[in-house]
Amino acid sequence: MSQTISKSAKQTQTIAAKLARQLSGQEILCLTGELGSGKTTFIQGLAKELNIKDNITSPTFVIYKKYKAKNNLNFYHFDLYRIQEPQEILDLGFEEIINNKKNIIAIEWSEKIKDLLPNKNIIYIKFEYLDKNKRKIIIASKK
Numbered sequence: 001m002s003q004t005i006s007k008s009a010k011q012t013q014t015i016a017a018k019l020a021r022q023l024s025g026q027e028i029l030c031l032t033g034e035l036g037s038g039k040t041t042f043i044q045g046l047a048k049e050l051n052i053k054d055n056i057t058s059p060t061f062v063i064y065k066k067y068k069a070k071n072n073l074n075f076y077h078f079d080l081y082r083i084q085e086p087q088e089i090l091d092l093g094f095e096e097i098i099n100n101k102k103n104i105i106a107i108e109w110s111e112k113i114k115d116l117l118p119n120k121n122i123i124y125i126k127f128e129y130l131d132k133n134k135r136k137i138i139i140a141s142k143k
């Protein structure tokens with residue numbers, strides 16, 4: 001487990017880039033923390049390190065977006081803020097997505113589907129808002 005205080009959005013992205021270099025496929029990154037705590041900012045840092053050129057924003061009108069990443073990997077960005085029932089993501093083929101070794105999955109508001117998550121290859125990332133530019137970031141993984 002690691003715990004860091006990030007003092008800027010840029011620093012949060014640097015922390016994310018460092019984590020991205022350790023990913024090889026089939027990891028599920030579970031991001032929790034209130035609105036504005038830095039989840040999407042962190043995902044932008046991950047995406048950049050994974051060679052994704054698109055500008056990543058929260059997928060407001062869809063539950064997830066898929067991007068082509070380096071080493072023939074796919075990067076999935078889920079934002080579950082608006083889902084009502086966990087079943088909604090099963091209907092989108094969640095099981096197939098997480099079972100593909102070529103997929104790296106980042107899920108904002110992952111607590112909404114905690115019963116659907118496997119018990120390995122999980123990286124928990126918790127964000128706490130401290131003040132305008134300061135966030136506590138706690139990373140813990142379950143291999």
Ligand SMILES: Nc1ncnc2c1ncn2[C@@H]1O[C@H](COP(=O)(O)OP(=O)(O)O)[C@@H](O)[C@H]1O
Pocket residue numbers: 006007008009010011012033034035036037038039040041042108132133134135
């Ligand atoms: N240390 C920091 N880490 C991450 N974001 C920060 C930090 N300091 C300020 N911010 C700002 O806070 C906001 C975080 O928004 P966002 O990443 O969309 O949060 P979330 O996805 O958790 O709702 C951004 O506007 C970002 O620039």
Ligand SMILES: [Mg+2]
Pocket residue numbers: 039040058079108
């Ligand atoms: Mg967000």
